[in-house]
Amino acid sequence: MPLSLSEQEYRRFLETDDAPAPHLDFLHTASYRAAGAGVRLGVFDALAEGPLPGEVLAERLQVDPRGLGLLLTALRSFGYLTVTGDGYVNTAKAQKWLLDTPGSYATVFSFWQTVLFELWSELEDSVRTGKPAVDFYQWLEQRPATMRRFQTMLTRLAGFLCPEVLAAVTLPEGATKLLDIGGGHATYAVGFCQRYPELSATVLDLPGALAVGSEAVAAAGLTGRVSMREGDLRTDPFDAAEFDVALLFNIVHGMPPAEVRQLLAAVAAALRPGGRVLVLEPLSDLAAGGGVVGEAFVRTFSLNLFHGQGGQVYGYAELAEWLTEAGFTDLDRHTFQKSPTDHLITALRG
Numbered sequence: 001m002p003l004s005l006s007e008q009e010y011r012r013f014l015e016t017d018d019a020p021a022p023h024l025d026f027l028h029t030a031s032y033r034a035a036g037a038g039v040r041l042g043v044f045d046a047l048a049e050g051p052l053p054g055e056v057l058a059e060r061l062q063v064d065p066r067g068l069g070l071l072l073t074a075l076r077s078f079g080y081l082t083v084t085g086d087g088y089v090n091t092a093k094a095q096k097w098l099l100d101t102p103g104s105y106a107t108v109f110s111f112w113q114t115v116l117f118e119l120w121s122e123l124e125d126s127v128r129t130g131k132p133a134v135d136f137y138q139w140l141e142q143r144p145a146t147m148r149r150f151q152t153m154l155t156r157l158a159g160f161l162c163p164e165v166l167a168a169v170t171l172p173e174g175a176t177k178l179l180d181i182g183g184g185h186a187t188y189a190v191g192f193c194q195r196y197p198e199l200s201a202t203v204l205d206l207p208g209a210l211a212v213g214s215e216a217v218a219a220a221g222l223t224g225r226v227s228m229r230e231g232d233l234r235t236d237p238f239d240a241a242e243f244d245v246a247l248l249f250n251i252v253h254g255m256p257p258a259e260v261r262q263l264l265a266a267v268a269a270a271l272r273p274g275g276r277v278l279v280l281e282p283l284s285d286l287a288a289g290g291g292v293v294g295e296a297f298v299r300t301f302s303l304n305l306f307h308g309q310g311g312q313v314y315g316y317a318e319l320a321e322w323l324t325e326a327g328f329t330d331l332d333r334h335t336f337q338k339s340p341t342d343h344l345i346t347a348l349r350g
């Protein structure tokens with residue numbers, strides 16, 4: 001939680017420079033880490049029903065009372081807890097955002113915490129060498145809880161954007177075959193198949209993601225029309241001139257430019273003439289309305305992509321150039337109403 005500074009502190013740290021503003025970043029980072037411990041130890045969930053004294057909470061959570069006492073006082077100073085006569089209680093913001101409930105922000109909060117505190121430990125190496133110091137997807141496959149959070153976040157975002165994607169796009173008449181590259185959770189493949197009864201879909205992804213998608217496909221009763229194909233999108237050839245439409249949703253940002261260009265050429269080869277590629281991406285040329293928070297998130301995301309995958313958030317101009325180079329024409333761009341950082345680019349295979 002941003003520290004609630006007194007007027008005097010605000011002036012010293014942020015106006016007069018009598019005190020180092022980066023000290024606030026240090027404390028905000030400690031606040032983030034401590035609140036993450038609160039989420040993972042179950043502190044906020046345990047206090048969801050009302051106040052509890054520290055010793056009772058320690059007993060309930062089966063943790064060390066002194067350690068918990070220090071964590072609770074820190075969380076209080078960071079604005080996540082308050083104290084009443086009956087013990088500690090969640091502040092309204094902790095209660096609203098950090099409980100383990102469906103749709104809670106706690107998933108995003110915990111996912112990024114693991115990324116920043118574990119994955120970014122070698123960030124300097126990536127920047128120094130220009131090569132990702134870690135392999136994000138291998139790292140993820142070894143961390144089932146983080147993988148679950150990642151897939152939950154992707155599925156939620158896809159569920160949020162899918163109706164707008166379906167409204168923005170009309171598939172070519174008679175389209176029957178869709179390829180969803182890196183479409184793991186299958187939300188988009190399912191959405192398109194539900195909207196277009198003649199369509200069948202192939203979802204290509206890694207095993208961990210396909211497991212999530214297979215459940216969604218079965219739940220939608222579409223097992224016969226959506227096939228889940230395990231493969232590596234960087235090396236597996238797609239079937240030539242086979243597909244009417246290919247989805248590249250949040251894929252190209254995970255690759256360096258040379259690989260993006262190779263992938264776009266492979267996608268062009270997989271589409272029949274007149275087929276369509278749909279590219280969903282955040283873009284580095286941000287839409288108006290993202291604000292300071294939106295911009296900071298996109299820059300953080302981009303740095304993370306570079307560090308874990310050698311990718312980055314690209315600009316529209318470079319993606320358009322690479323699509324054209326791969327033989328695509330009639331480029332069009334849709335900016336989402338629901339999300340100022342996401343964009344949908346559509347193009348025809350010439």
Ligand SMILES: C[S@@+](CC[C@H](N)C(=O)[O-])C[C@H]1O[C@@H](n2cnc3c(N)ncnc32)[C@H](O)[C@@H]1O
Pocket residue numbers: 137154155158181182183184185204205206209231232233234248249250251254280
């Ligand atoms: C950022 S997610 C996007 C998921 C989905 N397309 C969406 O927009 O919500 C990237 C997906 O690509 C998959 N992926 C990453 N590297 C891959 C590879 N080498 N081969 C196949 N799939 C890969 C991941 O497992 C993940 O499901």
